[in-house]
Amino acid sequence: MRSTATTAKDAPSPALSESLHEALHDAWALLLDQSDTIADSITLTLFERDADLWERIGPEFRADVRASTRVHIRRGLRILSARDRGDDPAPTGETAVELWRDTGRRRARQGVPLELVLNAYTLGARILWEALVARVSADPAIEVDDQVLLIAARTVWTNLDVQNAVLIDAYRRESARMQRQDLQREQGVLDGLIEGRGADPVFAEEARTALEIGPDDAIACVVALSDGLDVGDALAPVEDRLDRRGITARWHVRSGVYYGLLSGPLPDEAGLVELFSAHSPFRMGVASSTGGMAGFATAYQLAHRAAETVRRGVRRVVAVSDRLPEVLLAGSPQVAPRLLAETLGPLLAQPRGQAQTLVDTLAALLRHDGSPTHAAVELYCHRNTVIYRMKQIEQLTGRSLADPRDKMLLGLALMAHGR
Numbered sequence: 135m136r137s138t139a140t141t142a143k144d145a146p147s148p149a150l151s152e153s154l155h156e157a158l159h160d161a162w163a164l165l166l167d168q169s170d171t172i173a174d175s176i177t178l179t180l181f182e183r184d185a186d187l188w189e190r191i192g193p194e195f196r197a198d199v200r201a202s203t204r205v206h207i208r209r210g211l212r213i214l215s216a217r218d219r220g221d222d223p224a225p226t227g228e229t230a231v232e233l234w235r236d237t238g239r240r241r242a243r244q245g246v247p248l249e250l251v252l253n254a255y256t257l258g259a260r261i262l263w264e265a266l267v268a269r270v271s272a273d274p275a276i277e278v279d280d281q282v283l284l285i286a287a288r289t290v291w292t293n294l295d296v297q298n299a300v301l302i303d304a305y306r307r308e309s310a311r312m313q314r315q316d317l318q319r320e321q322g323v324l325d326g327l328i329e330g331r332g333a334d335p336v337f338a339e340e341a342r343t344a345l346e347i348g349p350d351d352a353i354a355c356v357v358a359l360s361d362g363l364d365v366g367d368a369l370a371p372v373e374d375r376l377d378r379r380g381i382t383a384r385w386h387v388r389s390g391v392y393y394g395l396l397s398g399p400l401p402d403e404a405g406l407v408e409l410f411s412a413h414s415p416f417r418m419g420v421a422s423s424t425g426g427m428a429g430f431a432t433a434y435q436l437a438h439r440a441a442e443t444v445r446r447g448v449r450r451v452v453a454v455s456d457r458l459p460e461v462l463l464a465g466s467p468q469v470a471p472r473l474l475a476e477t478l479g480p481l482l483a484q485p486r487g488q489a490q491t492l493v494d495t496l497a498a499l500l501r502h503d504g505s506p507t508h509a510a511v512e513l514y515c516h517r518n519t520v521i522y523r524m525k526q527i528e529q530l531t532g533r534s535l536a537d538p539r540d541k542m543l544l545g546l547a548l549m550a551h552g553r
Contacts, residue, residue, distance in 0.1 A: 157282045158289070163215035164269050164276065165262075172265045173207040174200065176258045183257075184250070195244065206233060207262065214289070234297050238304030242312065248305050252298055259294045263287055319344055324386040324395060328434040332427035341427055345384055345395065352400040353423040355433040356383075357441045358392045358416045368415040375409055392416075393434060403453035410451040417444040421454040439464040443549075460549050470550040477547035480530040492530075493551070495523040500545050504535045 165172065177200045209230055241251045266286060270278045323344045331337045342349065358369070369385075376383050381398040400406065406420045419440030423433035436454040443460035444450045454461055463470050474482070481492045495513065499520070502508035506520040513520065524535060533540035 154282065154285065157279060158285055159214070159216040161266060161270070161278050161282050161286055162211055165265055166211050166215060168265065168269070169208040169211050170204050172262060173204040175265075176207070176254075176261050177203050179257060179261065180254055187250075202237065203258070206230075206237075207258070209233070210262075231300055234300040235304040238301040238306075239308040242305045242308035248302065251301065251305065255294060255297055255301065259290050263290050320384060321386050324384060324393075325388060327395070327427065327430040328388065328393075330431040332425075332430050338427035345397070346382070347397045347427075351397045353426055353430060353433070354396040354400050354403075354406060354420060355423060355430060355437045356394045356396060356406070356410065356418060356420045357434065357437040358394075358418045359441045359444075360392060360416045361446055369413070371413040372410055375412070379409070391438060393437070395430065403455045407451045407453050407456075414449050414451045417441045417446070417448060418451040419443075419454065419457075420451065436461060459546055463546065463550050473543070473547050473550055477531055477533065477543050478551055480532075481527065482551075484530075492523060492527055493548070495520060496527050496544060497548055499524060499527075499535060500541060500548065504541070 177196075180199070181196065213230060237251070241248075263286070267283065270276050270283065323341045326332070326337060327341060332341065341347070347353070373383055376396070379399065381396055381400060383394045383396055385392065385394045387393075396406070400422070401409070403420055403422055406422075410418055410420065419437040419442075421433040421437040421440065423429040425432070439461045440452050440454045440457045442464050443457050444452055463473075478493065481496070482489050484492065495509065498509040498512045499506070502512070506517050506524060510517040510520045528534055531544070533544055535541055535544075
């Protein structure tokens with residue numbers, strides 16, 4: 135934390151008389167030989183005020199604070215006393231304003247809270263002013279007019295406003311830059327994982343570090359198909375629920391697909407579906423990564439295919455474990471048309487109304503393990519009607535509902551047809 139300094143442009147207003155200017159410069163010059171002592175007083179007060187925090191920060195950072203505070207106080211006093219003639223530049227030749235900017239950038243990179251930095255500047259301004267008053271009061275031989283002291287106080291606090299404005303701007307700009315870098319790094323890691331690089335132990339360890347994933351954390355993937363709609367903050371309510379469960383979500387978009395890596399104390403896939411279902415704005419699929427980092431690419435593919443098994447326009451979350459037949463079909467797009475042609479093709483070739491009736495009857499029969507009685511209850515028709523339709527289905531398709539293999543093929547065909 136660096137303390138108070140000023141620049142020539144922040145010197146007393148030109149409206150002051152020349153004599154007041156000189157008296158003010160002379161007053162500040164009284165502290166030139168005490169600059170390091172004043173700076174050390176500032177840092178010591180800082181360290182004592184938040185002892186636990188500074189202890190956690192470590193000795194190297196405390197040494198940096200002490201050294202930078204000395205540079206600022208020394209340079210600030212030389213400017214205030216009009217002794218700065220360019221013969222005592224900052225270590226890098228920076229102006230005072232550049233030093234403040236550097237302070238803001240460095241403290242942002244070091245993760246120091248902005249409030250703590252600003253408090254340090256305020257403390258520095260107060261101690262610098264108190265040092266001037268104490269110096270004048272301690273030596274009766276020193277004659278400094280009260281008006282000069284008032285102007286000196288006004289100068290210190292006016293310059294503090296300027297310092298804070300410069301520092302805040304630099305701190306926020308650096309924080310934003312770091313956030314962009316972190317986001318780019320995070321997104322690069324996520325891209326690498328779905329490309330299969332998680333199988334590389336070195337990359338997997340880098341990914342854990344970048345995404346802050348513990349070695350024992352479970353991992354899962356969730357894919358949201360927005361179908362052209364703006365994702366925006368649509369998943370914000372879900373993130374709140376995840377946060378309350380201690381689950382971290384890292385989101386990214388790849389080729390128009392919005393996906394997230396979930397880590398932490400994850401429930402099983404059914405539990406994840408429950409978490410997302412209450413606020414499901416899109417078609418979504420979830421899949422656990424059974425192989426940790428190495429298995430995330432597979433989890434992504436499965437979650438993506440699971441989401442694709444949900445009809446467009448339907449807001450629903452599905453788990454891979456509950457949609458395995460559909461996922462198999464989605465993963466083999468060339469198989470689905472052939473399967474339909476070989477099974478439901480003759481049914482679908484009938485007039486529209488009749489085709490729909492036969493398909494609905496087949497679906498009901500399969501749901502009730504081929505029982506005409508139970509299917510009739512669902513379809514609100516007579517059992518004999520269902521038996522008649524069943525015979526039509528078997529005749530047209532060449533498949534028997536008493537044959538397990540044929541039943542499986544017909545069931546898969548209905549899934550491919552979008553039932």
